[in-house]
Amino acid sequence: MLDEHTLDLINADIDGELTPEESQELDATLEVSEEARAMRSELLRLSNLLDNQPAMQPPSDLSTKIMQQLLPQASKTRFSLAGWFSSFQPATAGVAFAAGLLATISFYELSQPGNTGLDTAGMVGTMVANPEGLSGEQTDIFSIAEKGVTGTVSLQTGNDYFTLEFDLDSDDPIEIEVDFAEAGLGFGGIAHAVIGTEETDQSYEVAGGALRVVNQGRQAFTVFLRRVAENGNAGREINVVVSSGGAPVVTGALRG
Amino acid sequence: MNSNDRDQALIKRCKQGDREALEKLVGLYQKPVYNAAYRILGNPDDAADTTQVVFMKAFEHLDKYDPRYRFFSWIYRIAINEAINLFKRGKNQQPLDDSEVAGTRGPDASVEAGDLSREIQGGLMKLTEDYRTVVVLRHFSECSYRQISEILEIPEKTVKSRLYSARQIMKEMLQSRGVY
Structure with a gap:
């Protein structure tokens, strides 16, 4: 009957987990013990049998099913969080997240820089898109069809908020500047x-x-x-400038 | 870039909403996750269902993933837990039929080559979940002791103890069935 230490050495040897010292120790034991050699041979055979089992092929449509589950809105190219935003209250945001906004897989990241006037402590993390929840009304839109830059910018207006939706495609890095302060608006x-x-x-x-x-x-x-202010500029006009390489490509104003 | 750096970069992009990165991660891990689940559950349909659940849970809780640890350890941990949970639920409802997984062969019968995989899977299914899990991770997922320890959150010493005992049981089981 082999002692436990020898069995441990044999097993670790099969798994390639022996230190050089342990390897020497096992070699010495194998040299003098026929039982140890037989055990090593049997365990090695089992190990090889297991290792050489062919990998199972997942169903061919598995990755598609996974992606469909992960991206329930995968076919949609536009989204809006305006419905959520209209009911957003910083103090209750954590509760809202806990209640389920985060319960679904999400790929739309909501974040904000620290230098805004709005207390957005709760606006961290990820959340689901809510295309059905849009309650604002599209009040203005302009299209961009310049060389290297195409797309649209639209403005949705709700009771207490505005959302600017950008759908852009650019070959090179472009800079988009949105001037909202003069319209009496704050960044959310x-x-x-x-x-x-x-x-x-x-x-x-x-x-x-x-x-x-x-x-x-x-x-x-x-x-x-x-x-953030009762009165902004006329018509709450939000100026948008799209530049490439430091030069303006298109300038537009959206009215809410 | 090693596989861990690659995974970390993909995860970062996933968190930014990059669908391509998500597809890459799914492509990289769906087969290993499916295989681990299959070996624990012994059923391809359950393995496929489990794989879907694993990815759902992994990406649902991606914000909880700690990048100090390897992503594969994290997703394997989810996979093992899901597979074991499903196995336990199924075991309570439907006792495992030996003949379905390992035939009814006696010790003197020889094993046809085509039956070998079924015999091995049958042997695995007779191990306890703890033992089966370490065998699956070591031999089918090619994890080291350290990686198994990380995935299962148990000491390496426990990994060794379970693995060595499991192999001894499997060896005797397969020998008694004339597998080798």
Whole structure:
């Protein structure tokens, strides 16, 4: 009957987990013990049998099913979080998240820089898109069809908020500047979703009453703006400038 | 870039909503997850269902993933837990029929080559869940002791103890059935 230590050495040897010292010790034991050699041979055979079992092929449609589950809105290229935003209260945001907004797989990230006037402590993490929840009304839109930059920018207007929805495709990095302060609006957050499978890159900053987004590739993103002053400029006009290489490509104004 | 760096980069992109990164992660891990689930459950349909649940849970809780640990350990842990849970639920409802997984062969009968896989799977299914899990991770998922320890969150010493005992049981079981 082999002792436990020898069995341990044999097993570890089969798994390639012996130290050089242990390996020497096992060699010495194997040299003098026929029982140890027989045990090693049997366990090695079992190990080889297990190791050489062919891998099972998953069903051919498994990855498709997984992706369909993960991206229930995969076929949609546009989204809006406006419905959620209209009911957003920072103090209850955590509860809302816990209640289920985060219970579903999500790929739309909501975030905000720290230098905004809005207390958005609860607006971190990820959340589901809510295309059915849009309660605002589209009040303005303009299309961009310039060389290297195409897409649309639309403005949705709700009771207490505005959402700017960008759907852009650019060959090179473009800078998008959204001037909202003069319209009596404050920055509420930004949500973005990658469309398709192309490589994209995006960064943003908020300063001086304007949002600057650097974007490349095909992306949709929504900028949330909330009413912070009773009276803004005429018609709450939000100016949008899209630049490439430092030069303006298109300038537009959206009225809410 | 090693596989862990690659995974971390993909996860970062996933968190930013990058669908391509998500597809890559699914492509990388669906087969290993499916295989681990199949070996624990012994049923391809259950393995496929489990694999779907694993990815749902993994990406649902991606914000809880700690990047100090390897992604594969994390997703394997979810896979093992899901498979074991499903197995326990199924075992309570439907006792395992020996003949379905390992035939009814006696010790003197020889094993046809085509039956070998079924015999091995049958042997696995007779192990306790703890033992089966370490055998699956070691021999079918090719994990080291350290990786198994990380996945199951148990000491390496326990990994060794379970693995060695499981192999001894399987060896005797398969020998008694004339498998080798």
